[in-house]
Amino acid sequence: MGQCSKCHAWNTIVEEVVSTTNTKTPWQNTSSSSPLKAAKAHRINTLQTDETQRYSTTDNELDRVLGGGVVPGSVTLVGGEPGIGKSTLMLQVALQLSMKCLYVSGEESEQQVKLRAERIGIKNEDCYLLTATKTQEIFQQIALTEPDFVIIDSVQTLHSELLDSAPGSVSQIRQCASEMIQFAKESTTPLILIGHITKDGQLAGPKILEHMVDTVLQFEGDRHHIYRILRAHKNRFGSTAEIGIYEMQGSGLREISNPSDILLSKRDSDLSGNAIASTLEGIRPMLIEIQALVSSAVYGTPQRSTTGFDTRRLNMLLAVLEKRCGFRLGAKDVFLNITGGIRVDDPAIDLAVVASILSSNEDMPLHPKTCFAAEVGLSGEIRPVSRIEQRISEAEKMGMEEIFISSHNKVKSGQYGIKVTLCGKIEEVFSHLFG
Numbered sequence: 001m002g003q004c005s006k007c008h009a010w011n012t013i014v015e016e017v018v019s020t021t022n023t024k025t026p027w028q029n030t031s032s033s034s035p036l037k038a039a040k041a042h043r044i045n046t047l048q049t050d051e052t053q054r055y056s057t058t059d060n061e062l063d064r065v066l067g068g069g070v071v072p073g074s075v076t077l078v079g080g081e082p083g084i085g086k087s088t089l090m091l092q093v094a095l096q097l098s099m100k101c102l103y104v105s106g107e108e109s110e111q112q113v114k115l116r117a118e119r120i121g122i123k124n125e126d127c128y129l130l131t132a133t134k135t136q137e138i139f140q141q142i143a144l145t146e147p148d149f150v151i152i153d154s155v156q157t158l159h160s161e162l163l164d165s166a167p168g169s170v171s172q173i174r175q176c177a178s179e180m181i182q183f184a185k186e187s188t189t190p191l192i193l194i195g196h197i198t199k200d201g202q203l204a205g206p207k208i209l210e211h212m213v214d215t216v217l218q219f220e221g222d223r224h225h226i227y228r229i230l231r232a233h234k235n236r237f238g239s240t241a242e243i244g245i246y247e248m249q250g251s252g253l254r255e256i257s258n259p260s261d262i263l264l265s266k267r268d269s270d271l272s273g274n275a276i277a278s279t280l281e282g283i284r285p286m287l288i289e290i291q292a293l294v295s296s297a298v299y300g301t302p303q304r305s306t307t308g309f310d311t312r313r314l315n316m317l318l319a320v321l322e323k324r325c326g327f328r329l330g331a332k333d334v335f336l337n338i339t340g341g342i343r344v345d346d347p348a349i350d351l352a353v354v355a356s357i358l359s360s361n362e363d364m365p366l367h368p369k370t371c372f373a374a375e376v377g378l379s380g381e382i383r384p385v386s387r388i389e390q391r392i393s394e395a396e397k398m399g400m401e402e403i404f405i406s407s408h409n410k411v412k413s414g415q416y417g418i419k420v421t422l423c424g425k426i427e428e429v430f431s432h433l434f435g
Contacts, residue, residue, distance in 0.1 A: 014165045052237060055149075055190065058096045061246060061255045062089075065217060065230050067238015070149075073188040074237060075181050077155075077210065079195045079203045080219030085228055085246070085253055086194050089219065090151050092120050092252050093192075100126040102147035106133040106157030120252040133167060135160045135179050147189065152180065154194040156204055173205035181212055210234065221248075225341025227262070228253065231282065241282040260287040260398050263340040273360030276371040277352030278391035278403065279344055285387075285394035287371060288344060292356035293335040302331060308338030309353070310345065317354055317376060324380035325426050329361065348385040350376040351404060354426060355433065364434055369401035374423070382423045384408040392416050404429055 004012050054069030063069050066076070080086045087108070094101045095117055101124060105113050110131050128145050132138055135158055142150065152158065158176035159167040166172065177193065184191040193213065196204040203210060210216050214236045221228035230244040245256040256262055264276065264287055273292045278285065290309075297303070306314050314336055321327040334357060338344055352372040359366050373391040375383040384406040385391070392411070395403045396418040405411065407422035423429045 014163075014169065014171050054237075055099070057093050058098065059093055059255065060257070061230060061244030062093065065232050065242050065244045066215065067235060067242070070190040071214070071237045072190060073185050074190055074215065075184050075213040076190075076192045076215040076217060077195050077203070077213040078192060078217045078219060079197050081197060081201075081223070083223050084219050084221055085248055086219050087153050088116065088120070089230075089246070089253050090153060090192060090194060091116060094127050094149070094151055095120055095122050095124050097124050097127070097149055099148040100128070100145070101149040101151065102128045102130060102142065102145055103151045103153070104130045104132060104138055105153050106131070107153060119250070133157050133159050135176050139179075139183065142183070149190050149192075150184075151192045152194065154196060155180075155209075156196045168204075170206050173209060177205075177209055177212060220343075222341045227256070227340050227342055229281070229342065239283070243282045243284055245281075259284075260394060263288045263342070264398070265289055265339055270365035270368060272363050272365045273356050274368075275352040275356035275359065275366055276368075276400070277349035278371050278373040278395050279346040279349050280387060280390065281344075281346075283387075283390075285390045287394060287398050287400075288342070288349070289339045290349065290352050290356045291337045291339060292353070292360045293333075294329065294357055294360040295333050297331055297333050303333045303335070305334075306336045308341070308343045309336050309349075313347075313350075314353070316378070317350060318357070320376060320378060320380055321354065321357070321426070324378075325430075327358065327361065329357070332361070347375040348373050348391070350374065351382060351429065355404075355429065358430060358434070362434055366433060367402070369399065370404070370433075371395045371400045371402075372404045374404065374406045376426065380426045382406040382408075382425065382429070392418060392420065404432070 003010050052071055054071055056069045057063055078086055078090065091103060094103045110129060113129055128147065130138065130141050155173060155177055156168045159172060160175045160179060163171055163175050180191060180193065198204050215232060216234040217230055218233055219228060219230050226248045228246040228248060232240045232242065234240065245259045246253040247256055275290050277288055277290055279288055304311060304315060318329050318334060322330055336353065351374040354376055355366060355372055373385060373388065375385055377383050388405055388409045388411060392403055396416055400418055402419040402421060404421045404423055407424040411420055421432060
């Protein structure tokens with residue numbers, strides 16, 4: 001049949017061979033396995049809950065995102081743009097583990113992986129490398145090596161002999177992932193799958209792939225900058241609010257335990273247009289630096305350009321300053337940059353963006369030990385933000401002397417060692433900063 005009877009698309013029919021003679025799974029054909037136990041229903045209040053055992057990956061940032069380590073039998077899917085560092089991160093984990101690990105590469109040769117491993121540094125003597133794409137060959141090597149940890153790079157390159165479709169197709173990805181997940185669950189071996197993403201930023205393949213796995217991690221960042229962020233979009237064994245931050249170096253990815261110290265620039269002199277914001281990435285507080293440049297428009301139409309910040313939100317804040325506060329910025333170019341190459345969507349940095357724009361417009365530098373944590377509304381009011389205690393504590397830890405927050409945030413006076421200034425309108429912030 002050349003045309004699908006439902007969607008009427010041509011050449012989309014794929015033959016799937018169903019075998020009824022062999023009831024074992026592909027990985028059971030190459031290794032012995034205990035028979036499955038019969039399912040039985042239990043009262044939910046009679047079930048006993050045990051604390052989940054976890055294995056440390058020796059990577060503190062990855063362990064934090066996973067919820068404390070890798071759970072035996074769990075399946076983790078790691079996605080990210082090409083060249084962002086997915087393979088480097090997983091190879092680094094394999095080379096640092098204190099257990100027997102099998103790294104399966106379907107995209108690179110053994111020599112390529114060995115060169116990268118030498119650059120990173122081999123610490124695990126029980127790390128095995130396999131270059132194969134057929135799942136049956138992978139299961140044969142798993143039966144021979146009996147690893148405690150398996151990494152597949154990548155799931156889109158796998159191919160199962162049970163299907164005739166090409167590798168990377170929807171049916172092949174679903175079948176290969178299903179075989180790998182069944183192996184991980186029945187053998188209690190932790191499994192990490194590296195996945196490609198589409199141009200829309202979604203994981204390539206069927207959406208059911210994300211439902212089948214236990215954890216979905218996204219490796220984000222700009223290839224032209226050195227910082228990378230690892231965040232969990234789904235986690236059955238922990239929170240999805242944690243993030244991990246890495247710095248890309250020639251010898252691999254370095255963990256960033258204190259991101260605030262990295263993202264703040266070391267300035268010898270005070271310059272206008274710089275403001276520090278206390279933000280949250282997940283549940284992790286950090287300080288970031290915002291740079292703004294306001295100048296007279298040389299051409300007819302003023303330019304609005306941002307890096308790491310939503311351009312539409314910048315236009316909204318400029319409209320608030322123009323309409324509600326009386327600052328004439330309509331005929332001026334405004335450029336905004338968040339240092340470090342990271343992208344922030346936290347509305348709590350609105351006040352810092354406004355302060356940096358006003359500082360550049362007035363050509364008056366802000367005090368380097370001042371930071372901001374508040375949202376700006378359409379009427380020019382300073383709105384409260386969540387988890388203000390964590391933001392203030394992070395600012396105090398980094399040596400800030402004053403923080404501007406909304407007057408609607410409930411903060412006890414004298415609770416912190418940093419001066420907390422409460423403001424209700426942008427005009428109050430302007431008078432405090434510039435007199």
